[in-house]
Amino acid sequence: MYLRIAEGLLAEGVETISSRKLAQMLGLTDGLVRADLVYFGAFGRPGVGYRVAHLVEELRRIVGIDQVWPVALVGCGSVGRALLAYEGLRKRSFDIVAVFDSDPAKIGRSAGNCRVQDTADLGRELTQRGIRMAILAVPSGAAQPLAEQLAAAGVVGIMNFAPVRIKLPPEVVVMNVDLTLILERLSLRLKVTGR
Amino acid sequence: MYLRIAEGLLAEGVETISSRKLAQMLGLTDGLVRADLVYFGAFGRPGVGYRVAHLVEELRRIVGIDQVWPVALVGCGSVGRALLAYEGLRKRSFDIVAVFDSDPAKIGRSAGNCRVQDTADLGRELTQRGIRMAILAVPSGAAQPLAEQLAAAGVVGIMNFAPVRIKLPPEVVVMNVDLTLILERLSLRLKVTGR
DNA sequence: CGATGTGAATCGTTTCACAGCC
């Protein structure tokens, strides 16, 4: 979020920003903003604030999006297609460079810039091309075995849309995007706050 | 997550479960599980554990999914269509009962069980039907004004897919689903853990 | 004896207050 805000400021031509203003924009306290930025290694100047350009550069490097991540998309259903259609990914340095599906009707068709490949070829293809990040957008039942294949092929980060907790060795980072869970959290928040 | 696990156990026919086993399944400690469940009001029996059926019933009520939430979908692009295609929503007591878009080419077409309506009619329609939850799946630029219309129409909970922080009075709960932010978090985790 | 609910200890995070720099 710091990076997002900083990029917005850079685009507006703001040269320098104080922790107080950053905090306002993020809904945080100024002390916390300073503590967080110091954690990444103190870029600010007393009396001045943070140089926006410098902040963006450092944070992009720290987040790891100072270069493009090639990403494999596994599953070309409605979620997969929504991701392929989303130009925001490339803008933010994630590039879907391979697409897999197990449905023979889909294999060979074009998807974004790619041709859909058979999931049977997943391991070989990813290993060969050194792809280390994947998006898993398949039905619940298929998620665990495919995740294991991804891990075996050298993938270290997975964004998982299936509503199941995937079990993998801890060196593989899995981020879950469970839409119904999010709606349930929304419902819970509404209940707890009495709406 | 407690509810998810409990429902899984119920489906498997498990009658009773201990905090230790729940903790294992969730990747937590048994003490934390007990603390969390006590927070919602202590359903367990010493020496026995928690009755799964009771747990499910209570948690569904607490989360607020003991009845169906009618939900409005605003934006019928690729994300909107992916949500309409996702039968998991209805299974978990969220029902998309109204769909809106501003594109004349889409208005009047069918989407799921609905006909796409003009966003111009959004306020009237939602107020009239008492719809209080909405999914906002529109381009960044359109999100803020539409969110304001939703709030004005009595919506108290919004799931927002646009990569912008929506500003609304605090009585409206907004949950953001920002896919590139999630990929960036994944990238950061990989960097921080040295992969 | 197994497992809960609970209060005390522990841990990490956020806030606060301020010395020091621009």
Added chain:
DNA sequence: GGCTGTGAAACGATTCACATCG
């Protein structure tokens, strides 16, 4: 005078230890 970086205090959350119940 404004604003950062920093150590100490405050806070909240998790863990621990145990009295208690089935």
